[in-house]
Amino acid sequence: MKTRTLRKDKVNIITLGCSKNVVDSEVLSGQLQANDIDVVHESKKSDHNIVVINTCGFIDKAKEESINTILDHVELKKKGRLDKVYVTGCLTERYRQNLEAEIPEVDAWFGTMELPLILKRFEADYKAELVGERLLSTPSHYAYMKISEGCNRTCSFCAIPLMRGQHVSKSVEQLVAEAEGLVRKGVKEVMLIAQELTYYGLDIYKKRELPRLLHALADVKGLEWIRLHYAYPSKFPLEIIDAMKERSNICNYLDMPLQHSSDNMLKAMRRQITRAEMDDLIGDIRSRIPDICVRTTLIAGFPGETEADVEDMKAFLQAQRFDRVGIFTYSHEEGTSAHTLEDNIPHEEKERRAQEVMEVQQEISYEKNQEKVGKIFKVLVDKKEAGRYLGRTEFDSVEVDNEVIITTGHKLTMGEFVNVKITKAYDYDLEGIVAEA
Incomplete structure (x- = not known):
C-alpha cells in the first residue's frame, strides 16, 4: 500500500489537440500558479504527483491519442507514481458518461467550460482579476490568442459545436488588454485563433468586427506580428484584408480552411459557398495584397466523394497555387449531420486520395519556395x-x-x-x- 508523502502537490498539465486547447491549459496554469500551486506543462520529469490531461475529441486519431494518454497515466497511478489523474477538454465534453464507466480510475472528468470546477478540486479560487493572464507554454516571443469560443456554423462533418457550444466573442477592450499583457512578458507575435475568426463580434456588437479588432491590436506597442488563423470563407469580410494592407504589423498571411473544391462536396459539407465564389474571393484577396500567403486545409474521403471530385481538388490546387495546404482524411463523427450518411470510402482509399492531393501541393510548394532564392x-x-x-x-x-x-x-x-x-x-x-x- 502506497504511503502518501507530505510533499507539496505539483501539477503537470498535458495538452492534446489544437492551439485553442493550448490557451485553455495556459489559463489553467496561470490560475493554479496564482493560488500558489506548483504547476508545469508537459514535464518530462517525474517530480509531479498530479496530472491534468486536456484532451481533443475532434476526429478519430485525436480521440485515440487522448484515450491512450489517459490510460498511460492511469497505469502510472496504479503503480503509485501519481496520486491523481484529472481529465478535461473536448473528449470529456463529448463522451463523459462512457468515459466515467470505462475508465473509473480517473479521479474526475471536466468539460471544456469547467475551469472553476477544476480549481475547486485543488481547493483553489477562480481569480476573475486574472482574466487574460496565462502561464505561457510556448517560447516567450510568441503566443496564441483566442478571440472567441464556440461556433455557430453547421458544417456537416464538424463536431466542434457539440464540444465548444455557440459562438461567444471576447470584447475588443479585453483582447487589447490581453495583448498588452503578453507584450509585457516579451511576446512579439500573436496568432489570433477561434473556431471561426470572421464571425467575431456578431454576438456582442451585432456586426462583424474583426477589422476593428485588428486595428486596435495593431496599435499595441511592441506587438510586431499579428497572424490570422481559421477564417471561414463564406461571407468573408474583405475589410480584414484592407486592415492587413494598412497595418505593417499584421502579417500578410491568411489561414482559410476551404475543405474541398467540388460543388457537390461543398454542398454535402454544408459550407455555404460554391467553387466559383471561392475562386472570386481568393482573386479579390490577392488583388488587394498580391504577395499574401494563403494557407488552406482540405478533407479527403467525405461520404460520396468520387474520383472526379479528387481530380477537381487537384485541379483547384494547380489553378490557385496556395502557399500552404494541409489535408485531413474524413472522420465519421457521431452527432454531426454527416453521420447519417454512409461512410462508404475505406480508410486506405481516403489515405491514398489525401496523399495524391498532397503530391500536387508538394510540387507547388517547391516551385514557390524556389522563387524565394536570392531574396x-x-x-x-x-x-x-x-x-x-x-x-x-x-x-x-x-x-x-x-x-x-x-x-x-x-x-x-x-x-x-x-x-x-x-x-x-x-x-x-x-x-x-x-x-x-
Missing part, C-alpha cells in the same frame, strides 16, 4: 537545434509551415528579428544567411 526576408528566430538556428518569415506560422534554417557566424537570440537572404529552397523549408545591414 531577403525578415525572419523571427524561434529556436536552436543541432547547432542551427531556425526561424520563420511572416508567411509562416509556427509548427505548421516552412522553417528557415539560418546560417550565421554570430550568436542569435530567440525572439530576435534578422534579415535573411535565402540561398536554398526545399519542398517545405528554406535555407539562408544573415544579411549584413
Whole structure:
C-alpha cells in the first residue's frame, strides 16, 4: 500500500489537440500558479504527483491519442507514481458518461467550460482579476490568442459545436488588454485563433468586427506580428484584408480552411459557398495584397466523394497555387449531420486520395519556395537545434509551415528579428544567411 508523502502537490498539465486547447491549459496554469500551486506543462520529469490531461475529441486519431494518454497515466497511478489523474477538454465534453464507466480510475472528468470546477478540486479560487493572464507554454516571443469560443456554423462533418457550444466573442477592450499583457512578458507575435475568426463580434456588437479588432491590436506597442488563423470563407469580410494592407504589423498571411473544391462536396459539407465564389474571393484577396500567403486545409474521403471530385481538388490546387495546404482524411463523427450518411470510402482509399492531393501541393510548394532564392526576408528566430538556428518569415506560422534554417557566424537570440537572404529552397523549408545591414 502506497504511503502518501507530505510533499507539496505539483501539477503537470498535458495538452492534446489544437492551439485553442493550448490557451485553455495556459489559463489553467496561470490560475493554479496564482493560488500558489506548483504547476508545469508537459514535464518530462517525474517530480509531479498530479496530472491534468486536456484532451481533443475532434476526429478519430485525436480521440485515440487522448484515450491512450489517459490510460498511460492511469497505469502510472496504479503503480503509485501519481496520486491523481484529472481529465478535461473536448473528449470529456463529448463522451463523459462512457468515459466515467470505462475508465473509473480517473479521479474526475471536466468539460471544456469547467475551469472553476477544476480549481475547486485543488481547493483553489477562480481569480476573475486574472482574466487574460496565462502561464505561457510556448517560447516567450510568441503566443496564441483566442478571440472567441464556440461556433455557430453547421458544417456537416464538424463536431466542434457539440464540444465548444455557440459562438461567444471576447470584447475588443479585453483582447487589447490581453495583448498588452503578453507584450509585457516579451511576446512579439500573436496568432489570433477561434473556431471561426470572421464571425467575431456578431454576438456582442451585432456586426462583424474583426477589422476593428485588428486595428486596435495593431496599435499595441511592441506587438510586431499579428497572424490570422481559421477564417471561414463564406461571407468573408474583405475589410480584414484592407486592415492587413494598412497595418505593417499584421502579417500578410491568411489561414482559410476551404475543405474541398467540388460543388457537390461543398454542398454535402454544408459550407455555404460554391467553387466559383471561392475562386472570386481568393482573386479579390490577392488583388488587394498580391504577395499574401494563403494557407488552406482540405478533407479527403467525405461520404460520396468520387474520383472526379479528387481530380477537381487537384485541379483547384494547380489553378490557385496556395502557399500552404494541409489535408485531413474524413472522420465519421457521431452527432454531426454527416453521420447519417454512409461512410462508404475505406480508410486506405481516403489515405491514398489525401496523399495524391498532397503530391500536387508538394510540387507547388517547391516551385514557390524556389522563387524565394536570392531574396531577403525578415525572419523571427524561434529556436536552436543541432547547432542551427531556425526561424520563420511572416508567411509562416509556427509548427505548421516552412522553417528557415539560418546560417550565421554570430550568436542569435530567440525572439530576435534578422534579415535573411535565402540561398536554398526545399519542398517545405528554406535555407539562408544573415544579411549584413
